[in-house]
Amino acid sequence: MVSVQNKLNGKIQELVNLRLNKGVSPVELAANIYNDEYSEIKLKRKFGKIVCNVFFYDQELFGENKVKYEYVYTYNEDLFLEEIQQKKGKQTTVTWNRKKEEEVLVRDIAISINEIESKDDVQLILNTFPKDLKKLIQSFIFDEIMVI
Structure with missing residues (x-):
């Protein structure tokens, strides 16, 4: 059985990776235009964001028709x-949504922290997080306590 500490460390590592990894870049997506399956790639600025639309065709799962995906x-x-x-x-x-992925990881971390009996240990763990994450985790810990 996986210990609380191992489970907690794994989720924290996933959260660190999510926060550090930018994901596939727009330049990498644009380079796909050389692949035969891709028909069009558009990049644009929209309300302070960068939006990349990638279009390609793929075979239907149980058919012969090609389906256009965006x-x-x-x-x-x-x-x-x-x-x-x-x-x-x-x-x-x-x-995929970064905020939702982060929320799931933070919730899992909070649940694991709730399993730790020593309040001093909990505080030591919480103090290792940046302020924004610490507040999020604490809010989930509070929510979990309220549910019980």
Whole structure:
């Protein structure tokens, strides 16, 4: 069985990786235009964000028809990938969102911290986080306590 400390360390490492990794860059996406499957790639600024639309065709899962897909990659001003949306026909699906990924990890960290009995140990762990994350984790810890 995985110990609370190991589980906590794993989630913290995932959170660190998420915060440090910018994701696929717009330049890397634009380079895909040389691949035969890709038909169009657009880059634009929109309300302080960079948006990259990637269009390609793929075979239907159980058919012979080729289906046109559009993926929309949205970046912040520091070029961190914030969200990926898939558009197929008129249907749009969010396939990845940085804030939601971070929220899930923070919630998992808070749940693991709640399993630690020593309040001193909890405070030591919380003090290792930047202020913004510490507040988020504490809010989730408080929410977990309120649910019980």
